[in-house]
Amino acid sequence: MKNVVSRDIGFEGKHGTANSIVDVEGVEVGHETIVKDVEQNSGKTVAVRTGVSSILPQGRERLGKDYFCGVSTLNGNGEVTGISWVEESGMLSGPIMLTNTYSVGVVRDAVLKWLVSNNIKHDALPVVCEISDEFLNNISGHHVRDEHVFAAINKASKNNIEQGNVGGGTGAVCYEFKGGIGTSSRIVGLCGETYTVGVMVQANHGLRHQLIIKGVPVGKSMNEHLVKPRETGSIVIVIATDAPLLPHQLKRLSKRAFLGMARTGSVSSDGSGDFSIAFSVAHGFENRSPEIASARWLPNAELDPLFE
Helix, strand or coil: CCCCCHHHHCCCCCCCCCCCHHHCCCCEEEEEEEEEEEECCCCCEEEEEEEEEEEECCCHHHCCEEEEEEEEEEEECCCECCHHHHHHHCEEECCEEEEEHHHHHHHHHHHHHHHHHCCCCCCCCCEEEEECCCCCCCHHHCCCCHHHHHHHHHCCECCCCCCECCHHHCCCEECCEECEEEEEEEEEEECCEEEEEEEEEEEECCCHHHCCECCECHHHHCCCCCCCCCCCCEEEEEEEECCCCCHHHHHHHHHHHHHHHHHCCCCCCCCCEEEEEEEECCCCEECCCCCCCCCCCCCHHHCHHHHC
């Protein structure tokens, strides 16, 4: 089936070449998808539908750099490792990883192993985000391994614009339809300059009757093949931009993502883990450099086009 992207149903704004988060200069994305059926000792066959995704702010060669970053939580029924230090320091170091709930620890440890094996100096607090893909995946089987994490990082590319059933979104369910990885970008003009905002989501949230598209409550008329009596999903939203923003401004930007989420009908239920992370690639700082750093930033009053 043809992928439907935002421009197909008339969303406003000028998008980048790929209409993807990789339109932001230097950002790379990689996925490792695990799809197989496994026979257990009991003789029962279980479906494995899961994986790992990586978002590298400036590719593998610059994973030792720090980038201004801000995070927000709408509902905290989930896990994102490393965000305490992001909140404290205003910095993102290393990749952002997406996987399933039961694989957060494995992915975190594997990222550290990858960094060490590649001789990359790094403050050891990787950012790993999760969604529960237990409806479609044998989540308790712990099928994500080190090699899958290594592959997701090593496959990261500017040319990777895969969406849907890939990487950490392989087992996702969104508004009781098949969910997964989605991505888009917009070009905005600010203070006489042109900047790009790119977003990638791991969408595993919402119930069918809640779904709204461009203000139309379409979910209420789609009552067949419902799969969940209550919401137990999550969404991870990753925002990248080349606009020069300070950490507090990126936190402001991350909050606005939840307004977009609400416009699709979500109420961020008790069972949903809803997290948003925004980073800027406008400045890359040497990790633990003893030298005084300098940075440019946009005035707060000029940020509305980014929020939109």
